[in-house]
Amino acid sequence: MWTIHRNGRLYDTLDPKSHAVLQIARSLSSDNPGDSFTVKNETGETVGEFKTTVSHMALTKSVQAAALKKYHETMTPENRVVRDDTITPFFIGLSIRGFSTETRNGCDILSDCPTCRKSSRALVRNDATGKMFQACPYCNTLTTH
Numbered sequence: 381m382w383t384i385h386r387n388g389r390l391y392d393t394l395d396p397k398s399h400a401v402l403q404i405a406r407s408l409s410s411d412n413p414g415d416s417f418t419v420k421n422e423t424g425e426t427v428g429e430f431k432t433t434v435s436h437m438a439l440t441k442s443v444q445a446a447a448l449k450k451y452h453e454t455m456t457p458e459n460r461v462v463r464d465d466t467i468t469p470f471f472i473g474l475s476i477r478g479f480s481t482e483t484r485n486g487c488d489i490l491s492d493c494p495t496c497r498k499s500s501r502a503l504v505r506n507d508a509t510g511k512m513f514q515a516c517p518y519c520n521t522l523t524t525h
């Protein structure tokens with residue numbers, strides 16, 4: 381059996397005869413940008429190494445649904461005017477996932493998204509690890525910063 385190590389720790393084992401080991405390892409990493417993966421063969425020799433930089437599923441369907449529910453439950457006439465039906469639920473969803481939006485002088489730190497070209501990509505911090513990411517509400521991406 382071959383082994384997959386995630387951030388240096390044993391994560392899973394796989395039969396190399398399936399020829400899917402690298403593809404599977406890549407897909408495992410897709411929701412956690414910044415994680416590093418190493419695939420080793422039976423003798424412990426490294427046969428593949430990669431580090432992901434972008435997740436195209438910042439929010440899963442279930443988190444998106446929970447965020448949309450919370451978005452509607454917390455809507456008031458006062459906050460309706462400053463909310464956006466795409467951007468606000470996305471950042472509610474990220475907070476459910478344990479990310480905080482970084483601010484400077486009370487403002488979100490925004491940048492242009494290289495994928496969708498919109499300028500609502502915000503700097504966020506993973507509360508558990510302290511790692512920083514760029515999060516785009518339009519293409520649902522989370523990118524290492």
Ligand SMILES: [Zn+2]
Pocket residue numbers: 493494495496497498501516517518519520521
């Ligand atoms: Zn984008």
